[in-house]
Amino acid sequence: MFESLTEKLESIFKKLKGKGLLKEEDVEVALKEIRLALLEADVNFKVVKDFVQKIKEKAIGKEVLESLTPGQQVIKVVNEELCRLLGKTNSRIPLSPNPPTIIMMVGLHGSGKTTTSAKLARLFKKEGRRPMLVAADLQRPAAIDQLITLGSQIDVPVYFSKDIKDPVTLCYDSVKKAKVDARDIVILDTAGRLHIDESLMTELKKIKESVSPKESIFVADAMTGQDAVNIARNFSEQIGIDGIILTKMDGDARGGAALSIISVTGKPIKFIGTGEKIEMLEPFYPDRIASRILGMGDVLSLIEQAQKTFDHKEAEKLQKTIMDESFTFDDLREQLQKMRNMGPLENLINMIPGMNKIKNLDIDERELVKVEAIISSMTKKEKRDHNIINGNRRRRIALGSGTTVPDVNRVIKQYIEIKKMLKMFKGKKGFKLPKVLPF
Amino acid sequence: MGFFDRLKESLTKTRKGLVEKVESIFTGRKVDETTLEELEEILIMSDVGTNAASEIMTVIREKAKKGEAKDTDSVKGLLKSEMISILGDFQPLMVSESKPFVILAVGVNGVGKTTTIGKLASRFRSQGLSVLLAAGDTFRAAGIEQLEIWAKRADTQFVQHQKGSDPAAVAYDAVIAAQSRGIDVVIIDTAGRLHTKTNLMEELKKVKRSIDKALPGAPAEVLLVVDATTGQNALRQAEIFNETIGITGIALTKLDGTAKGGIVFAIKKGLGMPVRLIGVGEGIDDLRDFDPGEFVEALFS
Numbered sequence: 001m002f003e004s005l006t007e008k009l010e011s012i013f014k015k016l017k018g019k020g021l022l023k024e025e026d027v028e029v030a031l032k033e034i035r036l037a038l039l040e041a042d043v044n045f046k047v048v049k050d051f052v053q054k055i056k057e058k059a060i061g062k063e064v065l066e067s068l069t070p071g072q073q074v075i076k077v078v079n080e081e082l083c084r085l086l087g088k089t090n091s092r093i094p095l096s097p098n099p100p101t102i103i104m105m106v107g108l109h110g111s112g113k114t115t116t117s118a119k120l121a122r123l124f125k126k127e128g129r130r131p132m133l134v135a136a137d138l139q140r141p142a143a144i145d146q147l148i149t150l151g152s153q154i155d156v157p158v159y160f161s162k163d164i165k166d167p168v169t170l171c172y173d174s175v176k177k178a179k180v181d182a183r184d185i186v187i188l189d190t191a192g193r194l195h196i197d198e199s200l201m202t203e204l205k206k207i208k209e210s211v212s213p214k215e216s217i218f219v220a221d222a223m224t225g226q227d228a229v230n231i232a233r234n235f236s237e238q239i240g241i242d243g244i245i246l247t248k249m250d251g252d253a254r255g256g257a258a259l260s261i262i263s264v265t266g267k268p269i270k271f272i273g274t275g276e277k278i279e280m281l282e283p284f285y286p287d288r289i290a291s292r293i294l295g296m297g298d299v300l301s302l303i304e305q306a307q308k309t310f311d312h313k314e315a316e317k318l319q320k321t322i323m324d325e326s327f328t329f330d331d332l333r334e335q336l337q338k339m340r341n342m343g344p345l346e347n348l349i350n351m352i353p354g355m356n357k358i359k360n361l362d363i364d365e366r367e368l369v370k371v372e373a374i375i376s377s378m379t380k381k382e383k384r385d386h387n388i389i390n391g392n393r394r395r396r397i398a399l400g401s402g403t404t405v406p407d408v409n410r411v412i413k414q415y416i417e418i419k420k421m422l423k424m425f426k427g428k429k430g431f432k433l434p435k436v437l438p439f
Numbered sequence: 440m441g442f443f444d445r446l447k448e449s450l451t452k453t454r455k456g457l458v459e460k461v462e463s464i465f466t467g468r469k470v471d472e473t474t475l476e477e478l479e480e481i482l483i484m485s486d487v488g489t490n491a492a493s494e495i496m497t498v499i500r501e502k503a504k505k506g507e508a509k510d511t512d513s514v515k516g517l518l519k520s521e522m523i524s525i526l527g528d529f530q531p532l533m534v535s536e537s538k539p540f541v542i543l544a545v546g547v548n549g550v551g552k553t554t555t556i557g558k559l560a561s562r563f564r565s566q567g568l569s570v571l572l573a574a575g576d577t578f579r580a581a582g583i584e585q586l587e588i589w590a591k592r593a594d595t596q597f598v599q600h601q602k603g604s605d606p607a608a609v610a611y612d613a614v615i616a617a618q619s620r621g622i623d624v625v626i627i628d629t630a631g632r633l634h635t636k637t638n639l640m641e642e643l644k645k646v647k648r649s650i651d652k653a654l655p656g657a658p659a660e661v662l663l664v665v666d667a668t669t670g671q672n673a674l675r676q677a678e679i680f681n682e683t684i685g686i687t688g689i690a691l692t693k694l695d696g697t698a699k700g701g702i703v704f705a706i707k708k709g710l711g712m713p714v715r716l717i718g719v720g721e722g723i724d725d726l727r728d729f730d731p732g733e734f735v736e737a738l739f740s
Contacts, residue, residue, distance in 0.1 A: 034734060036489055040489055040671055042670030042671055042672075044484075045480055045483050108668065108693075109549075109551070110549030112548070112549060131600075140585070141585045141588035142581040142582075142584035142587075142588060143585045145580070145581035145585075146580040146581035146584075146585075147580075148580075148581075149580030149581055194693065194695060194696040195696065214655045220649070221549065221666075221669075223666070223669045223670060223673070224668050224669065224670060225486040225668060225670025225671065225673075225696075225698065225702065226485065226486050226670065226699070226701075227668050227696065227697055227698035227699070228668075228670075231668070234724035236622075248549075248633065250635065250636075251635050252634075252635070252675060253670070253674065256670070258669070276548070318630050
């Protein structure tokens, strides 16, 4: 469905005999596609307009580098500008010189404030701080229970009251309690309602005045559409925000809202939420979001995550294996074992450009155990050459690994798919093979 | 206040946006390519999506060429009828005769599933129907409690299991219980899930299967709840949920904000399932039937 922008531009520029300066008419054609790509990614229309204008000024007359096609050259300009606008990686939350540091979470209902509050608390706790959560959402039924449950999961105390009906009083009291208990971080989970709800905005303003938080964080859903600018502007102007956390980034939304929100508020995105599990909060990397908005996959994230698990030498060995096309079942098993140390597979696989196109690669984490058993039941010869694995051998492997012949067939099929994919990576023009691959 | 007024009131912000802009574009100007382009921009700004917007505009452009759209009024009229025709006929959620009428509510996280169910339940209750709510969101912390509060508010029966239990079992028990108790409507809540999570989508299939096992042919309605503030990704959501369990209707929530809900056009155009309900406020009565005619009319009147 999402033909990548790179591919589109490549085809536009195919006819051009590419060297020299970028001409205005070439750039115009490219900009039309860029504009559409950004709109499809939910970047606000006005933001797109400004952006495209800027690109136009920067791209026209620019020399096409030796190593690049004109399409790549335009992409390069677009990517650079996008990264510049998205800002720097900045996941630091400043702490007050006089503890506790108070952090106030604000945002629309359903944006993920409560979950994100708990995720932040966990992060602080991991750093050796003593956070406290405050259940200040007195609107949504069972919001308090939700925070209490999350708090107990991460062993962080939750301040709440089922009697106090005024969130301002509750927040004020919570800070006093934090001082008594020597808690150095207080995270206020406020109620979420629409940004045009005046009573909510007044409530939030009052909380802010009464406890003067060090940091007010705007929690926004990555799937937000054109309205992101209005929502962000309202929260920013009325409450004042210091940073942004973008949630639900584990979906397939392109996340254009990130650009809209940053343009309107001028504040940095500090973290992104990448899953329902409480540890799934990651720093924001502008370059990755830029390539995601442009539909170019999240190769960088993948590389980084892979690097955590692979040491450099092994990576080089694997790289060589891939280039030689001598990828065997042994390599597959080794890589699968490593992958299991890298976190949920689906997250990882989603980051690879073009990966969703590959079928039969629907790897269930539990299945990996089976796959390993199957490979272990192969002979050395079989591991090197899948072509010799006939029906008899398949039956033997199934018996040996305690699985069934269809299971064995599937593993062999997957192996062939992966081999094909590696070939594709290798052969893909303009695609620089990442230093490491998870397989 | 009648329905029309309520809708109009809650859509005033939307209306202002769109209508004022349309007016301002065409006041004192001829209908030419620049003005038409600006019109397309307005559609895109309402989350209609580039495809749906360009298709609508193709029709208007052709008519403009033929000289049918010379001034503001005729362009507005054309736009209105084109938008209504995309949305199709009025197809509200109708409870059938055979009891129980089973509704399965699904959607991504944070769209307002539980709230929509609560409001829907109270509407059925006020129509004199007996309702049973099933706490199928066994994943989220306090997901069960949240629905239970709504069940009390709307005075319905309630079926729950332990947190973390199998939602398919909850759904099965609920439908069986409703049959033996002679309940009219069963509404089954589910945990919010991103459509990209294969295992969670598989779980949904299982929930649906177990409902069918308890009552062949059920659920009669699979309602996808969509947040009006969502951008183009809502179309992906609708596509994948539909592929997985077959969506029969859409509930569009949070339409009382400044979001325009234009994604409805893209969904209807792309997939064809009707929008049944819209959420226009926090109150228990702020869930309305979606009437395409009135919806578009309220946008333009």
